[in-house]
Amino acid sequence: MRGWPEEVVTWLRENVPGRTSKEVAEIINQQGYDRKYGMMFTESMIKGAKNRYGIKSGTPSGTKKGSSFKYPEGMEEYVRSVAQRRKTEEIAEMVSLHFGIEFSASQCRAYKKNHDIVSGVDCRFRPGQEPPNKGKPMSHEQYEKCKATMFKKGQIPKNHMEVGEYTHTTDGYLIRKVQEKGTQRERFEFVHRAIWEEHNGPIPAGKMVSFLDGDKDNCNIENLFLTDNEEHLELNRRGLRFENPELTKAGITVAKVRIAARNRMKEAKKRE
Numbered sequence: 708m709r710g711w712p713e714e715v716v717t718w719l720r721e722n723v724p725g726r727t728s729k730e731v732a733e734i735i736n737q738q739g740y741d742r743k744y745g746m747m748f749t750e751s752m753i754k755g756a757k758n759r760y761g762i763k764s765g766t767p768s769g770t771k772k773g774s775s776f777k778y779p780e781g782m783e784e785y786v787r788s789v790a791q792r793r794k795t796e797e798i799a800e801m802v803s804l805h806f807g808i809e810f811s812a813s814q815c816r817a818y819k820k821n822h823d824i825v826s827g828v829d830c831r832f833r834p835g836q837e838p839p840n841k842g843k844p845m846s847h848e849q850y851e852k853c854k855a856t857m858f859k860k861g862q863i864p865k866n867h868m869e870v871g872e873y874t875h876t877t878d879g880y881l882i883r884k885v886q887e888k889g890t891q892r893e894r895f896e897f898v899h900r901a902i903w904e905e906h907n908g909p910i911p912a913g914k915m916v917s918f919l920d921g922d923k924d925n926c927n928i929e930n931l932f933l934t935d936n937e938e939h940l941e942l943n944r945r946g947l948r949f950e951n952p953e954l955t956k957a958g959i960t961v962a963k964v965r966i967a968a969r970n971r972m973k974e975a976k977k978r979e
Contacts, residue, residue, distance in 0.1 A: 712744055716760055719753075722936060723762050728753040730943070731764075733878060734936050737900075737915030745890035749877060779806045783822055790819065790826045798826065873898070879923045899926045903933070915939060919952035938962050 711719075718738065723731055732750045740746060757764065782802070789801050799815035802808070819826070832838070845853070858864075868874065868884050874895075876882055882895040903916045906928050910916060917939065919930050930952065934942070938959070942948050945965070947958030 711756055711760075712740075715740055715744065715746070716756070719756060719760065719762055723753075723757060723764050726764055726940065728757065728764070730940065734915065734939060736876075736878070736880075736897075737910075739910065739912070741892040741897075745892040747876070747891055778818075779808065782806060783824075786815075786818065786822070787824055790824050792828060793826055794828055795819070795826070881924055881926060899923070899931055902926050902928055903931050907933075917942075919955045920950050921948050921955070922950075932956075932959070934959070937966055941966055 715735075718735065718740075719731070722734065726734070728750045731753045732748050735748045735753070740748075756762070785805060786798065786802060790798055793801075795815050796812045798819075799810050799812045802810045802815065818824070870884050870886060873881060873883050881898040883898050883901070884894055885896050886894050888894070899916050899918070900910060904910060910933070914933050914935055916931050917934050918925060919932055922930070941962040942955075942958055945958075945962065947955070947962055949955050949958065
């Protein structure tokens with residue numbers, strides 16, 4: 708994808724501040740963008756989008772104050788001296804040996820970026836560039852090593868799911884396969900959202916469906932309730948969700964009261 712839809716980026720700018728990437732990922736997956744754009748949002752995707760579009764959350768992250776790691780003296784000069792015409796992996800290995808520290812390729816990549824160090828090595832394929840193995844037949848030895856895992860024409864993967872089968876997302880939500888073709892979002896649907904819409908119609912914009920007992924596998928309509936981003940966040944941050952549905956209902960009431968009081972205070976300050 709060259710860029711995220713403008714509508715989604717605007718939503719991120721409005722909703723990321725004050726929330727962690729994990730919280731944002733959980734909320735945005737309830738906004739209906741999955742069906743509209745065929746996108747499945749994960750925590751790592753949110754982190755990438757925040758970095759790409761310069762969106763700050765303002766939440767604490769990284770190394771705690773007082774425990775920051777300091778690189779050895781003279782490291783920047785050394786990295787600059789060995790970086791030219793070398794790949795990141797090679798530079799990381801040289802730094803590790805020279806200073807006697809553990810310096811991974813990902814750390815090296817970040818270090819080079821933060822210190823504006825350019826190695827001059829471009830490993831990307833250019834338009835029209837042919838791979839070195841193009842047109843070359845696989846050797847008999849290579850073929851023998853690979854044939855056991857080769858897919859044959861018409862072969863169906865062992866993990867193939869039939870329409871109507873269920874599985875879970877990385878966030879633990881129950882999803883159901885509804886068709887064979889299309890993007891992942893087109894092939895699967897969130898079960899709790901589908902059941903809610905069967906009983907109540909389309910989920911309004913800015914709203915999401917959640918679980919009274921906290922069990923994402925319990926998609927019984929009596930266990931589902933409609934909430935919004937602010938209320939969802941209040942429930943999570945204040946610990947107002949419980950395994951007992953009746954206690955969660957009480958927590959929802961408390962969350963609504965807290966939000967209303969907070970909004971009234973904001974309005975009062977504006978009038979001052």
